[in-house]
Amino acid sequence: MITNHETQPTRGVQLSEQVARQLTHAIHTGEMRPGERLPTEAALGERYGISRSVVREAISMLRNAGLVTSRRGSGSFVAEVPTVALRLAIPDPSLQSVIRLLELRRALEVEAARLAAQRRTPSQLRRIRNAMADIDEAVEVGADGVDQDMAFHRAIAEASNNTHFTAIIDFYNRFLHHAITVTRTNESLRETFMAQVIEEHQVIVDAIAQGDEEAAAQAAGRHLEHAEWRLRQAPTDLLERIEDTGADTPF
Amino acid sequence: MITNHETQPTRGVQLSEQVARQLTHAIHTGEMRPGERLPTEAALGERYGISRSVVREAISMLRNAGLVTSRRGSGSFVAEVPTVALRLAIPDPSLQSVIRLLELRRALEVEAARLAAQRRTPSQLRRIRNAMADIDEAVEVGADGVDQDMAFHRAIAEASNNTHFTAIIDFYNRFLHHAITVTRTNESLRETFMAQVIEEHQVIVDAIAQGDEEAAAQAAGRHLEHAEWRLRQAPTDLLERIEDTGADTPF
DNA sequence: ATTTATAATGTTGTCTGACAAATCCATCAG
């Protein structure tokens, strides 16, 4: 019983998808503003001449896409910061694949360092230095310092004042965590490696502190090059399946 | 009537989400392999002691996350290339925001050009040159050549042989399309701009052809710098809302 | 026996109706 009282979704594909498209369009064009409540499921069903199930499926899609949030008893609302989903293949844990990730990371972090040198605020610089100190501390205690290392690089990304960098770096770092841990649990090489890492970090921070864009970019580039080299020294059989943290789902 | 015959989702949050979590976990750990068919909705409902509606919502989430695909009459199948969804804020169309995108693009394309120079295959180089020729052709006909321009940059990204670059560049290019179009519809500046662009492209391609990594990276960097400059010359009031192509939804 | 139609079965998509759980709102008591 598809009567299409108001608008007629192009026939053919899934009804829920067609409705989801229309609602998405309304949100993207600003026809429905962030925070605004959308019509009730019953009302939407009435408007499009479809059942509530289909409406729910459509809204479910929007929810999964981060466009709306639903509260039981209250309604569904356009998200404050509408998002779109970038679907990316899950990197497999092979050495080859991790190196591809490092290449991406190099691209991002070189530029992030450059921008950070250009426009870091004093407080951002302070946070970078604190993160660097945290690494030293962790290493002295005997920890691997991987988390601190990532926090350090994240602080630089933040100082770029460009959210795109932080978003993507955050995303991929989840998959690099394991690989980096492996290189640092290699007992024989660990001490020399960490000394190198700390020294390379220092060069980057100095350049950022002095506002020397080119030096910062080059230092970051060298750091990532060396990171790849260090990774290749690690016994590859340690690079096994990426552990499932359960936190990498979009829910 | 929640009996949880096999596994008991931790009670509290949405049922569908809990089920989605479990299924996601099964897929990520490889317990269910790509291409494999998952149990029918009825069977899943039976297993978890929930109704079919909830199962459908859960599967809808997985579908939206790109983890499974469903075929009516056949079943739902684990996707061949499991993905995770990176949810990103939709860039607004302000000049400031577009420039942030260009910064990201510079990071990616500089490195992509470097890698392309390092390992492009002959056929990839051919495709890059064809794309460059397409731009010339479009310009001669009087078109803006934006699509061809993007195809050109995409060809370079492909030649990097690193899928991460192509995926991210593809994603963001949707939002840059409009901005670039604007700079090229500026009648007074168009001819000189296009001449510049074509010349800059030529330098990049030459470097890639000769396998000169450093030159390719520098040429790409300069190209993007100049792109930002050209954008700033365009009347900012033309930068209005990003047109909704309908193709930027994750459906 | 092999191939081609046909029927039977299984599965997802949609419809309908109902109730539970959470929220919102108006009314009323103090």
Next chain:
DNA sequence: CTGATGGATTTGTCAGACAACATTATAAAT
């Protein structure tokens, strides 16, 4: 004016049915 209370609203879940499509088994025909 404040706070409690009850009813109305709205999403979440359940249940059962049919439609649309796919797959498989069966029968027919050459």
